[in-house]
Amino acid sequence: MNAVAIIVAAGSGLRMGSDIPKQFLELMEKPVLLYSIDAFRSALPDCQLVVVMHPAFIQKAANLLKDYAPSAIIVPGGDTRTRSVRAALEVVDHRSIVLVHDAARCLVTPALITRCYNEAVMKGNAIPVIPVTDSIRAIDPNGSHAIDRTTLRVVQTPQAFQGTTLKTAYDSLPDRDFTDDASVLEAAGFPLNLIDGDETNIKITRPADLDIAETLIRRVSASTT
Numbered sequence: 001m002n003a004v005a006i007i008v009a010a011g012s013g014l015r016m017g018s019d020i021p022k023q024f025l026e027l028m029e030k031p032v033l034l035y036s037i038d039a040f041r042s043a044l045p046d047c048q049l050v051v052v053m054h055p056a057f058i059q060k061a062a063n064l065l066k067d068y069a070p071s072a073i074i075v076p077g078g079d080t081r082t083r084s085v086r087a088a089l090e091v092v093d094h095r096s097i098v099l100v101h102d103a104a105r106c107l108v109t110p111a112l113i114t115r116c117y118n119e120a121v122m123k124g125n126a127i128p129v130i131p132v133t134d135s136i137r138a139i140d141p142n143g144s145h146a147i148d149r150t151t152l153r154v155v156q157t158p159q160a161f162q163g164t165t166l167k168t169a170y171d172s173l174p175d176r177d178f179t180d181d182a183s184v185l186e187a188a189g190f191p192l193n194l195i196d197g198d199e200t201n202i203k204i205t206r207p208a209d210l211d212i213a214e215t216l217i218r219r220v221s222a223s224t225t
């Protein structure tokens with residue numbers, strides 16, 4: 001089946017606190033955004049890339065992608081992640097497998113992308129998750145209480161879907177915001193297919209995450225040379 005990769009990169013990166021949004025910051029001399037583009041092209045060479053950008057940064061993205069990924073479509077995003085995905089869904093072929101990925105997860109591997117795609121072909125969707133390694137407490141009126149972490153999972157991207165199902169789910173909830181796409185499917189009443197994610201598939205959120213990402217990249221290149 002055809003594949004579409006929606007790479008959401010329209011956020012402002014407030015927690016990173018940098019002058020330009022984190023997706024444009026250089027990680028080992030390569031902009032964060034281009035890592036995801038490379039991983040998708042390697043895993044799914046024929047996939048249609050849709051990059052969602054804040055309107056103020058569309059020109060900057062266009063300059064970056066002009067020679068690098070000329071067939072990528074750049075779409076203006078909204079002021080929440082959900083609105084940014086919604087904007088991308090307006091331009092994609094819904095008969096495809098649609099993978100939605102946070103540009104901020106720049107260490108995504110082609111292997112994880114391929115696994116998500118194949119699982120979505122077989123089972124309708126694929127949501128990568130990893131176990132929680134920290135102790136977790138919930139805040140309550142009496143202070144806090146421990147949560148059994150063995151019942152919890154950290155959710156990653158890419159999340160892969162039959163495009164028609166994803167579009168139906170988004171269209172059925174036009175006014176709500178969610179932190180990811182699995183939550184949209186769930187709220188619309190569709191079952192989810194959780195698969196094993198990858199502990200190195202971190203999300204660049206705060207400055208220290210860039211240092212962690214650099215260490216992980218160096219580790220991979222040391223093991224392959």
Ligand code: CTP
Nearest residue numbers: 008009010011012013014015079080081103104
């Ligand atoms: N995103 C988006 N449109 C938005 C908000 C977020 O496309 N209106 C994207 C981000 O660019 C990022 C992904 O969704 O790739 C996950 O969001 P997050 O890590 O929270 O990034 P930001 O919203 O940019 O960061 P912050 O919350 O710190 O401002």
Ligand code: MG
Nearest residue numbers: 011012013081
């Ligand atoms: Mg955010």
